[in-house]
Amino acid sequence: MEVENMDLQIPGVFVITGAMASGKSTIAQLLAERFERGVHLRGDTFRRMIVTGREEFLPDPSQEAIHQLQLRYQISASVADMYVKAGFNVVVQDIIVGPMLKEFIDSIQSNPVYLVVLSPDEKTIKQREETRGKTGYGVWTVTQLNQMLQVDTPKIGMWLDTSDLTPEETVEQILTRVESEGLVSQNETRLS
Numbered sequence: 135m136e137v138e139n140m141d142l143q144i145p146g147v148f149v150i151t152g153a154m155a156s157g158k159s160t161i162a163q164l165l166a167e168r169f170e171r172g173v174h175l176r177g178d179t180f181r182r183m184i185v186t187g188r189e190e191f192l193p194d195p196s197q198e199a200i201h202q203l204q205l206r207y208q209i210s211a212s213v214a215d216m217y218v219k220a221g222f223n224v225v226v227q228d229i230i231v232g233p234m235l236k237e238f239i240d241s242i243q244s245n246p247v248y249l250v251v252l253s254p255d256e257k258t259i260k261q262r263e264e265t266r267g268k269t270g271y272g273v274w275t276v277t278q279l280n281q282m283l284q285v286d287t288p289k290i291g292m293w294l295d296t297s298d299l300t301p302e303e304t305v306e307q308i309l310t311r312v313e314s315e316g317l318v319s320q321n322e323t324r325l326s
Contacts, residue, residue, distance in 0.1 A: 144246070145171070145218050145221055145222055145223045145224070145244075146218065146223060146224075146244065146245065146246040146247060146248060147214045147215075147218060147223075147224045147226060147242050147244050147245075147246075147247045147248070148162075148165060148223065148224065148225045148226070148247075148248045148250065148308075148312070148316075149226045149228075149230065149238070149239065149242075149247065149248065149249045149250065149291075149318075150162045150165070150225060150226065150227045150250050150252065151227075151228060151229060151230045151231065151235065151249070151250075151251055151252070152229070152251055152252030152253060152254075152283065153229070153231075153252075153259055153276065153279045153280050153283050154229065154259075154263070154274070154276075154279060155259045155260075155262040155263040155266060155276075156252040156253070156254055156259060156262070156296070157252050157254070157262065157296055157301060157304065158227045158228070158229075158252060159176070159227060160301045161227075161250075161252060161296075161301055161304050161305060161308070162174050162176075162225045162226075162227035163225075164301055164302065164304075164305045165225050165305050165308060165309075166223070166224075166225040168305065168309065169222075169223040171221055171222045171223060172222060172223050172224075172225065173214075173217045173222045173223070173224045173225065174225050174227065175210060175213060175214055175217070175224055175225065175226045175227065176227055176228070177206055177207070177210040177226060177227065177228025177229075177230075178206075178228060178229075180205075180206045180209045180210060181202070181203075181206050184202065188202065189202055191203050192273055192274075193273060193274060193278055203234070204234070204237075206228075207228070207230065207234065207237070207238045207241065208241060210226055210228060210238075211226075211238060211241040211242045211243075214226050214242060214244065215242060215243045215244045218244035219244070224244075229279075231279070231282045231283045231286065231287045232282055232286040232287055233286070233288070235249075235287055235288060235290070236288050236290065239290070239318050239319060240319075242319065245319050246317055246319065247317075247318050247319035248291070248292070248312045248313075248316040248317055248318065249290060249291025249292065249316050249318045250291060250292050250294060250308050250312060250316055251283070251287070251291055251292065251293045251294065252294055252296050252304070253283065253284070253293050253294060253295050253296070254295060254296045254297040255295070255297045256276050256277060256280050257297075258296075258297040259276050259280065260276050263276070290318050291315070291316050291318050292308070292311060292312055292315040292316035294307060294308070
């Protein structure tokens with residue numbers, strides 16, 4: 135089904151971020167499905183591609199872990215740009231918090247770029263974590279990651295409290311509001 139809420143003259147990048155269990159995967163998939171030509175780009179895929187030598191990003195990360203995270207973000211931005219150049223709307227889904235969020239947005243060469251930060255309350259995140267098929271929280275706590283999101287992440291883009299929204303309602307909110315609240319980059323230079 136094609137998007138009815140937005141008037142997309144040119145393809146763009148939609149960045150969906152938030153804490154683990156905030157609904158990023160579900161929302162990104164549903165959003166990508168709404169476009170006539172849509173891509174759901176899962177940033178974590180690039181982390182899992184490292185077979186040996188991978189260093190996980192922990193609360194007190196090593197320099198190598200930081201480097202690998204930055205590499206993952208650079209690859210995601212490059213792949214998103216390639217899909218946009220081919221005429222697709224791209225929904226990039228990943229945990230991109232703290233100062234690296236602005237760096238990630240700036241690394242995307244395509245435009246427009248829309249940012250949606252899913253920000254349900256901690257109680258909702260904990261409930262979602264308990265009911266989903268995978269476990270995201272290990273060494274991180276919900277409070278630690280949520281604090282990194284709420285305190286250390288620049289307040290740019292569209293922040294959406296999804297605590298009381300279904301996935302479908304969340305996508306409708308995004309499609310209705312993202313052009314006015316979520317536009318973070320509309321450079322004059324386009325990929326050609």
